[in-house]
Amino acid sequence: MDDIDAMFSDMLQEMDLLTQSLGAEAESAPLPKPPSIPAPQEMNFSIGFTDLNASLHEMEDNDLDALMADLVADISATEEKFATDRDTSKGSAPFAPIPIQPQSNFGLPVSTDTSKPATSSNSIAAPPPPPASKPSKEEQEEQIKADKIKLALEKLKEAKVKKLVVKVEIMDGSSKTLMVDERQTVREVMDQLFEKTHCDCNVDWCVCETNPDLQTERGFEDHENLVEPLSTWTRDTENKVVFLEKKDKYEVFRNPQLFYMWKKDKKSLMDMKEKDKEQLLEENFCGASIIVPDLEGILYMKEDGKKSWKQRYFLLRASGLYYSPKGKTKASRDLVCLVQFDNVNVYYCKEYRNKYKAPTDHCFILKHPQIQKESQYIKYLCCDDELTMTLWVTGIRIAKYGKQLYENYKAAVRKAAGTGSWANRTIQASSSASTPSPTPKAKAANGHAPQLPKDTKGPGNQTSFPPPPPSMETLPPPPPDPMLPPPPPAPPASTTKVNKFSPPTRFPQSSFPPPPMDDLPPPPPPPEDAELPPDFLPPPPPSFPPYGGDSLPPPPPDPKTLHLQVELHHLHPHPRLHHQLLHRQPNHPPAPSEKCLQLHQRELHLYKQRPQVANSCQN
């Protein structure tokens, strides 16, 4: 027990120290180089986690208000929780000042330094149930200590969780702000977005990242964590997170024949029966191993470091993307591997005819997610037409993610079916200013965020740009109305960006009054707050690391990148595929195998009627 005691007090001391140092840092936040962040030296390998802190300064007041409300709610909940914990444990050992930081520093708690302690309410272990029989004093003490250790550990663990504030803009220029922690998948983030936007929750909704430097777009897969890829963005990035419908996201599961029987006549494929499609999916996605579409054909590839594009015969295999070198056959042994998919993602590209003199505009690239700028490590490929590009990109996704993709689709379908009716209801309800929302977080956000269109960008661009892409024709987005306080009820798509444009000094820290949370004991908990809803979103830790204050003022937003926000939508929704989708009618013939059987039995009767001449040849 002494060991544990000693260890525990050590830990508490450490936490204490850290808290103090954090406080010190917070005071000196505007300093260019906080000690915890390695200054970029010869080569900057450290990824700009801290840079994201700066992003919040870009936010509009209303966003900040909403977020602030969330945070305060979280913190007070934490405090109360903690107080109850303290009460139950009746600890004699004094708790070190729990590292709850003043909120003056409105930055992101994203940090590479994982040892920074912070508290948060949602994962704190529930206080132990009171022992039924009266245990001995020693046992009791032991129990208390163990509990305290557990509690502290939980807190430390929670403090390690990275969180990001992501701003999601919608196509009409409005935006949503979300707190995303690193354990959340894109699926969960989308569920949050569905709640906030009241859209129809269909399976095509997709969270995408766009990169204006590379002119790329990639839809995150539903099982991915959102924080990880966003953490690799550079501080001065103009990348955005876009929330929109993309017809090609799960097209392979609705019309697998287009991908698995692509060689066949397109017209005949359109008439495929639902039953046959199901069988195709079963064959390719439900076996022991995923079968990747047997894509092959001529693509253009940009030579390494050169400007020219060369034609090569490419083949897709589960193990990677291959091409057959000049003068060789396309036998497996002669193939050259261009890239394997373990470490790269596939991105759609836009306007590469201009940018890289590509033969067509139907290009895609393969790159490591961390690469953000032009590099020799990016593989540039170009297809003859859009359908081919969709085939290859989808094929590569299947090769990379395998069965997971199918799982994602099934989950999305379940979600769409489950929430369809609910979404419809809320669309009507949302005309009132306060939107009913199940989580306190969403409530706060909606209540505080009368989504004014982004001052210079949203409406300005919206009006000066071409109409929405064909896929949107069925559901024209309502024009953004700056006069209405609540967000437009069901925007068909939303544009998002993590805003990190402005220099961190734009919002002085003092403008946000710190909540008085520093001193112990915390205020007594109001009874109704003692229990948090189980699905409560992970609140941010109340302590904030200081900014990596040495940020240079980023370049002013390039008007070109703003085009992207809108025009990218042209890229993806595949008009042809979409069309097919709309006219699909389910059909239910008997199972094919059964059919074969029956027919063969008919055959067997034929055999019977034949004279048994064959006997002689067989025996």
Next chain:
Amino acid sequence: MASWDLSVSVEELGSEAPPLKVSVTSDLHIGGVILKVVEKSQIKRDWSDHALWWEQKQQWLLKPSWTLDKCGIHADARLFLTPQHKPLRLLMPNAISVRLRVCFSSPVFRTVMGICKLLNIRHPEELSLLWPVEGKKKKKDKDVETEVYDITCSPLPSSTILKLANGMPAFYAESPETEAVYKMLAVSQPPPAPETIAKMYQTTNVMEKAQINSRWLDSSRSLLQQGVKENDKLQLRFKYYSFHDITPQTDVVRLTQLYEQARWAILLEEIECTEEEMMVFAALQYHIGKVSLTEQFVASSPAMDDLDSALQCLEVKMEGESSADDMLETMTAPELHDYLKIFRPKRLTLKGYKQYWFTFKDTTISYYKSKEESSKEPIQQMNLKGCEVAPDVSVAGQKFCIRLLIPGPEGMNEVYLRCEHEQQYSRWMAACRLASKGKTLADSSFSSEVQSIQSFLAMQKTTPSNNTAQTDESINTHSLVSPRYQKKYKPKQLTPRILEAYQNVAQISLTDAIQKFLQIWQALPDFGLSYIVVRFKGCRKDEVLGIANNRLIRIDLSVGDVVKTWRYNTMRQWNVNWDIKQVAIEFDGNVNIAFSCVTADCKIVHEYIGGYIFMSTRGREQSDTLNEELFHKLTGGHEAL
């Protein structure tokens, strides 16, 4: 009714002995004939397995109640009284021969069921027997002869379910010899010598691959009917590439044999793969070989399963209790410190390696001018999460470098770290690999990672000096790849490439490794295709028909390309004309094709198509009952009637 003499030879009297003459009438049934013959032979023994074989008609007389008249037997018939079960040498998928008693009188399908029951392989419908390759056999026969495992002593498989003892069918547990047999069946074999592969290897084109399929036995006729004799050698293979309901606990032998068949198919290039895929296969073979040596063959009887799960529960419980302490331990994350040399080809091409003081913490490498300055700001920090790690090692040259490709916004940054010696290298290399996957030094796999790197280095060390040595620690990497790559690369070049692939699989368990091997095998584009040379109606040249579990493909021999694909679910009917040996198939949309078979009997094609359709009818619920009747209906052709 007039009686007449029927001559019956009895095997037990020897082949030289004249046939026994028994006086019979035409209304005597077969059972009666056997009784008379047995009485006359005056041999006392168990005759229950014996049956009459009618030599001229190549036919068994298995229905004891049928009269001679009904069978059509007259005085000129020569009958043999012979046991139905006889020993056969069976070449397993793992290239090892087993001698065992099999049924010579029932259809091969039923015989295979018996064999699989004896060998503890579920789903016997997926396997079948075929004649071994002719030629080249003489030399091999001798050395194979020595390692034949004999289980002819086994009881004949009865209809009752075999009892398990120590995780194997009871009779294997009876003696050390039989236990060794079961171990051979259930544990994958060590990698074969490169020479063995080279000897068996033949450059194969589609035409030659098609020859393999001409050797399948007819599953609706008995062995004796097809000219198989006692002690003949046959191969047992998975024939239908549609493996139903594989569960690692109950399918130990099945999985192992399937893996062995896949491994040989890849080593002998019966199925083609790319160089990258070959390296992954090699790495998995290496891993499986290594793990099967250490991981003891685990018994899995139901009782043991219970015990296992109970133990696991207990473990979890204890883990839960001690988690606080564990977490405390991980709070003080282990670190690595050393003087290493660093080199960046991009920036300082001329300068070469420079020495710094390096520390490895979490997933980050930092370096300082010297140990004394390690408390100050590092010169640089590199977060290795998501980076690519490759070895650049030459044991002979005492060069231990780690090549890192670290992604950054601008592209990948190439960094070389040079270590002084093996131990240092394996520690840093293991740390880099874990970090690239986002794991820290505190991860439990660190020490095993270090060990696997060291054993791989040891492998490199021994191969140049003595090629023949095949100890546990070192294997020749040449025995993991097909002869094409044996020629292309020296072991020295091959080892790092396999090591690179190995780092992704080094931590997985034996069954996972085997399943991964099978998965990658099944994902190959040509997987599951059985080729047969055919001539399409109206065509003048031979073409190849590929039969898979869901489709037929037509391959143009001159180009080697797939010209056409037909899927079974669009098939309306198929029809075999046994006289002109032509298969005609009708598909939806009035598509008709007809072809005659060149390399194989059209019964084999018929059986393949019907067999695959049978395989597709298997549902999850009826997993252990086999609808034999349906199989024969689909594959038997006129025989089934």
